[in-house]
Each structure stands twice: as C-alpha cells, then as structure tokens.
Amino acid sequence: MDDLDAQILRHLGGDARLSLAVLARRLKVARSTVQARLERLESTGVIAGYTLKLGEAARASRLQATVLLTIDLRIQAQIVTRLKAIAGVERIMSTSGRVDLLLQIAAPSPVELDRILDAVGEMAGVRSSESFIHLTTKLDRTV
Amino acid sequence: MDDLDAQILRHLGGDARLSLAVLARRLKVARSTVQARLERLESTGVIAGYTLKLGEAARASRLQATVLLTIDLRIQAQIVTRLKAIAGVERIMSTSGRVDLLLQIAAPSPVELDRILDAVGEMAGVRSSESFIHLTTKLDRTV
DNA sequence: ATGATTTTCGTCATTATGACGATATTTTCG
DNA sequence: CGAAAATATCGTCATAATGACGAAAATCAT
Numbered sequence: 001m002d003d004l005d006a007q008i009l010r011h012l013g014g015d016a017r018l019s020l021a022v023l024a025r026r027l028k029v030a031r032s033t034v035q036a037r038l039e040r041l042e043s044t045g046v047i048a049g050y051t052l053k054l055g056e057a058a059r060a061s062r063l064q065a066t067v068l069l070t071i072d073l074r075i076q077a078q079i080v081t082r083l084k085a086i087a088g089v090e091r092i093m094s095t096s097g098r099v100d101l102l103l104q105i106a107a108p109s110p111v112e113l114d115r116i117l118d119a120v121g122e123m124a125g126v127r128s129s130e131s132f133i134h135l136t137t138k139l140d141r142t143v
Numbered sequence: 144m145d146d147l148d149a150q151i152l153r154h155l156g157g158d159a160r161l162s163l164a165v166l167a168r169r170l171k172v173a174r175s176t177v178q179a180r181l182e183r184l185e186s187t188g189v190i191a192g193y194t195l196k197l198g199e200a201a202r203a204s205r206l207q208a209t210v211l212l213t214i215d216l217r218i219q220a221q222i223v224t225r226l227k228a229i230a231g232v233e234r235i236m237s238t239s240g241r242v243d244l245l246l247q248i249a250a251p252s253p254v255e256l257d258r259i260l261d262a263v264g265e266m267a268g269v270r271s272s273e274s275f276i277h278l279t280t281k282l283d284r285t286v
Numbered sequence: 287a288t289g290a291t292t293t294t295c296g297t298c299a300t301t302a303t304g305a306c307g308a309t310a311t312t313t314t315c316g
Numbered sequence: 317c318g319a320a321a322a323t324a325t326c327g328t329c330a331t332a333a334t335g336a337c338g339a340a341a342a343t344c345a346t
Contacts, residue, residue: 013195047197083281094281143197
C-alpha cells in the first residue's frame with residue numbers, strides 16, 4: 001500500500017468506471033502496472049468491489065433510516081443472522097457507545113419502512129431500538 | 144425507469160466495472176442499447192457516480208464513527224457548510240426523529256477521530272452530539 | 287556484490303468503446 | 317383508426333482498451 005496504490009484507490013473512489021488505460025495515463029505509469037496493482041488490491045481484499053451511487057432522482061423513491069439497537073449480546077450472532085434475512089437491511093455495524101448495533105435500512109415506501117422497523121424492533125433479543133428517518137443528504141463523499 | 148433500467152442498476156450495483164459489452168450480453172440486448180440507457184441514467188441523475196467498496200484489509204486502517212447531532216436549526220445551513228469543510232466528514236444527512244443531523248466520519252487513527260469528534264461537538268450551534276464508533280461491519284449491501 | 291524476488295514495462299491478439307445511420311417500436315393527435 | 321413524429325433498438329464502422337506474457341529494471345537479502 002504505497003503512494004501509487006493510494007492514488008489508484010482515490011481515483012477509482014472518485015469514478016470506479018475509469019478505464020485502466022486512462023488511469024495509467026493520469027498516474028503516468030504503464031497501463032500494465034496499474035493492471036497488476038489493481039489485481040493485487042482486489043485479490044488481497046483491499047478492494048471489496050465496485051458499486052454505484054444513486055442520485056437524487058433515484059433516491060426520491062427510496063426511504064432510508066438509521067436504527068440504533070441495544071441487544072442481548074449473548075445472542076448477537078443470531079440477531080445479526082436474522083437481520084441479514086430482512087431485505088431492506090443494507091448495513092449492520094457493531095459499535096462501541098451507548099448502543100450495540102447500528103443499522104441502515106432502505107425501503108420503497110413509508111409503509112414498507114414501517115414494517116421493517118417493526119420487525120426489527122420486535123425481534124427477540126432486541127432490548128431497545130431508536131430510528132432516524134433520513135430526510136435529505138447534505139453530503140456524500142463516502143469512499 | 145422500466146425493468147431494463149432497473150436491471151442495469153442492479154448489475155452495476157453489484158459490479159460497477161462491468162463492461163457495456165458484458166452487461167449487454169447478460170441482459171440479451173444490443174450493446175448500444177445498454178450504452179444509450181446508461182447515458183440517460185447518468186445524465187438524468189439517476190446514477191450519481193461509481194465508487195469502490197473497501198474491504199476489511201483497507202478498513203483496518205480506517206476508524207469510522209456515526210454521530211448524532213441536535214443543532215440550532217436556524218443556522219443549519221451554516222453548520223452544514225462548516226461540517227463539509229472537515230476532511231473526515233463523509234456523509235451528512237438531515238433526519239426526522241430525536242436528532243437533526245446524522246454524520247458519518249472516517250479517520251486514519253483514534254487520535255485523529257477524536258480530534259474530529261471534538262471539532263464537531265464544539266461547533267457553534269451544535270446543542271448536543273453523541274457518537275458511536277464502528278467496531279465491525281457485519282453486513283454491507285449498500286446500493 | 288550477486289543471485290533471488292518483485293515490480294514495471296512494452297507488445298501482441300482479442301475484445302470493448304464511441305459514434306452514427308438504419309430499422310423497429312411506441313406515442314401523439316387529426 | 318391510421319399516419320406522422322418521436323423514441324428506442326440495432327448493426328457496424330474506426331478507434332481504444334483489455335488480458336496475457338516475456339523482457340528489462342529495480343529492490344531486497346545475505
């Protein structure tokens with residue numbers, strides 16, 4: 001993970017569909033160098049994959065929410081497994097702090113979001129849940 | 144936004160570096176059709192961009208945190224502007240619920256993370272802040 | 287220093303891209 | 317309904333990018 005790797009990550013973080021050839025010209029190295037570097041970054045698990053960022057036009061039909069959960073930690077693994085089985089659950093993180101798990105949820109409609117939030121809140125082992133519905137995204141420069 | 148568009152989004156969501164040609168073969172339409180569709184999805188703002196997902200190998204050297212803020216809503220715009228100026232702030236969302244803003248923060252070290260959290264917490268107009276440091280990512284199928 | 291290992295480079299055959307005119311399909315409205 | 321207009325899809329060029337791989341350069345260990 002030297003400077004060249006970092007630059008590759010930064011450029012692809014900005015536009016993951018950049019061609020190897022263009023990237024190589026920008027970084028002023030041979031195309032095959034970038035190709036080798038990228039293969040290594042992928043195979044060593046530095047890069048987990050490539051995805052797209054939806055714009056406002058698409059987010060309009062997508063309600064999102066963040067949920068804080070405190071749970072019975074003895075059955076955390078079980079809870080995580082059951083959360084994964086819910087389609088709208090997009091991210092699950094364990095945290096240090098007042099809560100144990102942090103979820104990010106997406107649903108196509110308020111009704112559906114409500115259904116998911118209920119399902120999560122009433123799951124066995126979930127002691128408390130608090131949810132925050134996303135209104136507008138003011139910034140998103142997620143890597 | 145018909146079914147073909149949705150399929151294009153789904154495939155590129157899974158792997159944003161798929162070539163147009165491969166994508167077209169998978170969807171069994173002409174490559175130029177996918178090309179035209181994709182150009183439209185991009186120009187109409189359905190797709191905001193393409194980015195990469197970092198794997199555990201890269202996340203190891205990246206501390207992340209979620210922060211809940213209640214603020215003086217009269218100067219929300221100003222606060223958002225100042226938050227954007229902080230390098231580690233990756234996402235800012237306004238929310239309905241007990242808090243006003245939800246931040247996602249990333250830093251290369253605990254010291255740096257602490258510095259950012261302090262800077263945010265002591266910002267003028269911020270009434271209260273609560274932060275949750277991410278320990279492990281149990282699931283990430285963010286679109 | 288020198289042999290081993292890793293990294294970078296150049297190049298070939300194959301495949302993908304951008305551009306665009308030609309069909310086909312859908313929409314509009316008399 | 318049915319013809320004109322507008323969209324969408326397709327096929328096909330010339331150009332560019334990719335994957336593969338051997339050769340040259342740089343780095344590392346002893």
